[in-house]
Amino acid sequence: MSNPELTGRPSPLDTKARAAARAATPTSPRHSSATAKLARGLGWFSIGLGLMEIIATRTVARRTGLLGRESLLRVHGMREVANGVGILASRKPAPQSGWMWGRVVGDALDLTTVTAAAAAAKARRPGSHPVAAMVAVAGVAMLDVVCARSLQRQANAARQTTDYSNRSGIGASPEQVRGAALKTFMQPPDMQAMPQADTTVLR
């Protein structure tokens, strides 16, 4: 076992120290992997939905009660695509959580747009399902919030600085051990530096 006095901390083999080492990772690998998968899934969903809103604008507008507001729908589509690309292009939790919060804001805009449309007369045409659209947007919004919060926690944990100033690894204070190895050490001949430089300094 390592000497606690030597390292200034418990041995890593000590159960408590192991627990502390694990506690340094606030989210388990499995959890962070699941969040990453969910984020990727939502990223692709965002791109798919955005492309639908851009390419099949009229169909989407009819289904969601947004006929007559196709231009607005295309803007929403472009925003969805940009958001999705941002999520998929981000590797680390911090920027990915930023993009994910962007999706949450987008969800709020979508919900406002669909709610306003639902109140309008045009939305009550046959084949139009504004309420279903509202429920769907709310459902995805909940997933977005869960994912964004999880990524945010990971990003915050990653930013936390751990203080290792008690981990010297050397047997005593630095001044006491300075040069301690020299008592039993011979500089290998093939690794000697230019001797004249050092003797000049020492003179």
Added chain:
Amino acid sequence: MKALCWQGKHDVRHETVPDPRIEEPRDAIIKVSSCAICGSDLHLFDGFMPGMEQGDVLGHEFMGEVVEVGPGNQKLRVGDRVVVPFTICCGDCEQCLRGNFSVCERSNRNKEAADKVFGHTTAGLFGYTHLTGGYAGGQAEYVRVPYADVTPVKVPRSLSDEQVLFLGDIFPTGWQAAVQCDIQRTDTVAIWGAGPVGQFAARSAWLLGARQVVVIDRLPDRLSMARACGALTINFDRESVFERLNELTGGKGPEKCIDAVGMESHVGATVDTFYDRAKQVLMAETDRPHVLREMIYVCRPAGVLSIPGVYGGLVDKIPFGMLMNKGLTVRTGQTHVNRWTDDLLRRIEEGQIDPSFVVTHIEPLANGPQMYKTFRDKQHGCIKVVLKP
């Protein structure tokens, strides 16, 4: 058995692979008790090292118990506890007899390919590119160790895995980096990179009598660990490395400089780092040598540059005229691990140093793929990951 396998860039998986078996009379099979992720494993993870193949078992820092021994092996017995150095050496060739174990002439089984690429072969390495033999690595439950009557180091049971595991690579690597500097009591030793090798280089330089040790990095947790051993620190995000080193050395610069960063230096602090990254993307350069450039610039004339940091291929815009005119000595190479292990093991037993200080994460082997990312992204204060199969 289970092992961590390289499946491509940023793709390491915990998979089932065939158990290793004795192939040569001098072989041994080791049941791994602890293994670690090394900074140079990240070069494989990030796809910067040529010669990798899908399914390669990773890992070159490992230790464990001997469970099988070849008929020609007179050194090891079943039940021996050993640390296995990452450089495989035969012990008989001209280079091994000189103590240059990392350039053993026989242990690279892909010698012909290495001869073509490097001019002359270097030693075989565990869990690394096929240019160095393509030997299965130690991030696994079992490993086949070639030349096992020379390479492994027997360790006493009185010391924990975390105290002796790093004898296989990072401790001797930091030690050799300092020894190559031929440190005098008047020397300032500047070390770029406060990762595991930088931490061991700082402690080694201190134990070898340096007047002052200065560690350069940008991560506060790593710098705090460097300060713990008495080193001064420079956060290059906040202050000029050149100006601060001049302040500390009366305007003359450090006599000895150690590059413990290597080919993937941080992109962002200076213009040349963006230039290197752009050239890497365009495949016009393989490595980012910012630290080399900075060391050549700040080092005192007639000083020594020691380079344990791993470089893989081609670098650009190295101020060689400056290097030549300042009369700098350059020493580099993979570590001749077995040259130092007996001495360093004795120092651990005597309590001069306890290498377990560097361990920040202990995880099951199955969590290895995630820990590669945690280590690469330096999340959660990660400095050194130990995995338990």
